[in-house]
Amino acid sequence: MLDEKKLSYYIGKSKTLQPFDAEKKIRIVILGSFTLNGLEEVLRVKCSEIQIQCNTYLAAYNQYNQEILNSQSELYKFSPDITFLIIDTRSILGELFFSPYLISIEERKKLIENKLQDILNLVKIFCSKSQSKLVICNFTVPTYSPYGIIENKTQYSLQEMVYDLNEKLRHNLISEPSVFIFDFNGFVAKYGERNVFDYRQYFYGDVKISFDYLPYFANELMGYVKSVMSINKKCIVLDLDNTLWGGIVGEDGFNGIKLGNDPLGKSFVEFQRHLVALHQRGIILAINSKNNWDDAMKVISDHPNMVLREKHFACMKINWDDKISNFKDISQELNIGLDSMVFFDDDPVNREIVRMNLPEILTVDLPQDPSYYVQTLLELNDFHVLKITEEDKKRGEMYLQQQKRIELGKNAKNLDEFLKKLDIKVTIKKADEFTIPRISQLTLKTNQFNLTTHRYQEEDIRNFSKDPKKIVGCTRVEDKFGDNGITGVYIINKDNDVEWTIDSFLLSCRIIGRGVEYGILDHIIQKAKKEGVKKIKGKYIPTKKNKPAENFLPDFGFTKENDFWVYSTDKPVKRQDHLMIKIE
Amino acid sequence: MPLEQINDYSGQESIEGWDSFTMYVLLDEIETEFKVQFSLDEILDIKTVKDFKQCLKKHGVQIND
Numbered sequence: 001m002l003d004e005k006k007l008s009y010y011i012g013k014s015k016t017l018q019p020f021d022a023e024k025k026i027r028i029v030i031l032g033s034f035t036l037n038g039l040e041e042v043l044r045v046k047c048s049e050i051q052i053q054c055n056t057y058l059a060a061y062n063q064y065n066q067e068i069l070n071s072q073s074e075l076y077k078f079s080p081d082i083t084f085l086i087i088d089t090r091s092i093l094g095e096l097f098f099s100p101y102l103i104s105i106e107e108r109k110k111l112i113e114n115k116l117q118d119i120l121n122l123v124k125i126f127c128s129k130s131q132s133k134l135v136i137c138n139f140t141v142p143t144y145s146p147y148g149i150i151e152n153k154t155q156y157s158l159q160e161m162v163y164d165l166n167e168k169l170r171h172n173l174i175s176e177p178s179v180f181i182f183d184f185n186g187f188v189a190k191y192g193e194r195n196v197f198d199y200r201q202y203f204y205g206d207v208k209i210s211f212d213y214l215p216y217f218a219n220e221l222m223g224y225v226k227s228v229m230s231i232n233k234k235c236i237v238l239d240l241d242n243t244l245w246g247g248i249v250g251e252d253g254f255n256g257i258k259l260g261n262d263p264l265g266k267s268f269v270e271f272q273r274h275l276v277a278l279h280q281r282g283i284i285l286a287i288n289s290k291n292n293w294d295d296a297m298k299v300i301s302d303h304p305n306m307v308l309r310e311k312h313f314a315c316m317k318i319n320w321d322d323k324i325s326n327f328k329d330i331s332q333e334l335n336i337g338l339d340s341m342v343f344f345d346d347d348p349v350n351r352e353i354v355r356m357n358l359p360e361i362l363t364v365d366l367p368q369d370p371s372y373y374v375q376t377l378l379e380l381n382d383f384h385v386l387k388i389t390e391e392d393k394k395r396g397e398m399y400l401q402q403q404k405r406i407e408l409g410k411n412a413k414n415l416d417e418f419l420k421k422l423d424i425k426v427t428i429k430k431a432d433e434f435t436i437p438r439i440s441q442l443t444l445k446t447n448q449f450n451l452t453t454h455r456y457q458e459e460d461i462r463n464f465s466k467d468p469k470k471i472v473g474c475t476r477v478e479d480k481f482g483d484n485g486i487t488g489v490y491i492i493n494k495d496n497d498v499e500w501t502i503d504s505f506l507l508s509c510r511i512i513g514r515g516v517e518y519g520i521l522d523h524i525i526q527k528a529k530k531e532g533v534k535k536i537k538g539k540y541i542p543t544k545k546n547k548p549a550e551n552f553l554p555d556f557g558f559t560k561e562n563d564f565w566v567y568s569t570d571k572p573v574k575r576q577d578h579l580m581i582k583i584e
Numbered sequence: 585m586p587l588e589q590i591n592d593y594s595g596q597e598s599i600e601g602w603d604s605f606t607m608y609v610l611l612d613e614i615e616t617e618f619k620v621q622f623s624l625d626e627i628l629d630i631k632t633v634k635d636f637k638q639c640l641k642k643h644g645v646q647i648n649d
Contacts, residue, residue, distance in 0.1 A: 006613075007609060008609050008613050011606070035605075200624050205605065209647075
């Protein structure tokens with residue numbers, strides 16, 4: 001369970017942080033209506049813990065209006081990646097926070113409408129001046145009313161005013177791609193108003209999030225930081241005995257394990273229900289367990305109270321091999337980096353072994369008492385994404401299809417026969433409103449088959465797609481086992497009439513090795529040729545992870561010319577006969 | 585800051601970075617360490633290390649001067 005360190009720890013630690021040359025960097029601005037000293041320090045330390053170099057700017061006390069309205073402000077000069085706007089209920093309501101019923105219902109409605117418009121106006125101006133993501137805290141609903149127990153018998157009451165403001169804020173910003181609302185009211189409810197708000201600190205220095213809870217607050221904000229940096233986790237790897245059910249199936253037997261009908265068994269069922277829900281939104285599940293295959297599989301397929309079944313797992317390593325080599329196999333089979341995995345195991349020794357050998361895996365400290373497993377899972381802020389795409393929802397299904405492909409591959413005589421049998425259909429299309437979020441997502445998280453690893457936010461892709469000097473394309477790949485969705489992206493710069501440069505070219509690792517990349521590149525070359533272009537230039541920018549793309553251009557027939565790989569469009573291209581390519 | 589440079593008269597004047605915020609963080613630590621809680625009134629009067637000691641004594645904590 002989440003047990004935060006004290007603020008003093010973070011303040012001390014932040015002083016010892018050395019600037020380091022991290023691959024990932026983030027710039028954060030905090031705009032607040034009250035004292036938020038200390039928040040910067042906590043965020044910087046939390047970022048350094050996950051190897052992100054973080055620069056922060058805390059705007060002066062209650063200066064958020066000036067910072068947003070003035071184009072020359074420090075806020076815009078700082079050029080943040082993410083901005084937190086934290087305004088509290090008291091400062092919005094002023095005198096009415098205490099005496100809301102001094103004015104009529106109509107006036108109260110009007111006041112809330114005005115406050116809403118003020119904030120929306122700030123958001124609009126902010127978005128027009130900055131590329132930063134904006135996270136706005138919603139408002140705490142007061143738990144006290146001078147009307148006491150008849151507050152809820154009152155038309156447009158104090159509480160209703162704040163609920164209404166929160167709802168309207170949400171509805172007005174629901175389709176703003178770069179603006180997000182943090183449920184601060186929910187945060188206060190979760191940790192308790194009496195903890196989060198401390199009267200002594202409030203009077204001492206207008207502190208409205210108490211020092212003890214500032215680290216918890218920062219932890220919630222880190223959910224946004226992690227998703228902006230695309231370091232969210234994609235896969236949960238689970239142990240079985242005492243993790244998914246109580247007891248040891250090899251010893252207690254099928255009927256002896258705790259799952260469902262007693263208090264302890266219920267805690268495991270609920271844990272599984274939450275795991276299924278994560279699976280349905282795109283988190284991949286896998287098993288890494290020391291067990292007899294038959295014993296474990298009997299529970300997974302036949303136990304009446306199992307929620308997770310075989311179909312939910314993209315990979316099952318149930319054997320007596322060591323967990324470390326199982327992890328490496330899972331990573332290879334699923335084509336997912338170890339740093340995208342979260343590991344749940346009840347055994348502290350196993351956890352320590354994994355932590356020592358594979359520190360890139362997030363090994364969760366499960367509490368001794370299984371009744372707190374659920375809470376531990378729900379408190380992780382590592383699965384957040386800024387957008388859930390159709391591909392995310394279908395991911396579980398796609399991994400099952402992938403297993404069938406592997407089966408087919410095992411039975412095929414050679415690669416050509418295998419590829420022909422797959423009936424691969426590639427649809428190439430230009431970026432549009434529907435595909436822009438997915439295209440951005442792919443540029444942000446594709447590490448392996450990625451020529452240049454240029455990362456682009458949705459706004460960037462939207463701008464590129466309108467630019468006549470650029471082509472932004474994406475590809476959907478289907479085969480006889482199913483639809484992989486949009487899994488490829490390319491961005492071309494039209495330098496001039498005779499020369500184009502490949503700015504980005506990437507494929508999701510799911511579809512590497514099927515000749516699709518050659519088919520797409522062929523299409524780009526044919527298109528260039530049609531427009532009279534003589535030369536296509538490309539670059540491979542090496543990173544720690546993109547080795548799979550290293551030889552792509554030379555293998556296709558590009559030749560080295562100074563810093564670039566170059567292809568003359570009059571050179572013949574080897575056709576990918578097994579692909580059916582459709583241009584939309 | 586080395587320990588031997590801190591004395592009873594250390595405070596806002598002599599310690600760089602001692603402001604109302606860091607003073608409260610320090611207060612928070614001291615309250616947790618000695619399991620006491622000062623009133624707002626008492627806090628506002630604390631300007632130096634000596635003031636902290638006096639406050640602690642008032643709350644029944646044994647202090648070696």
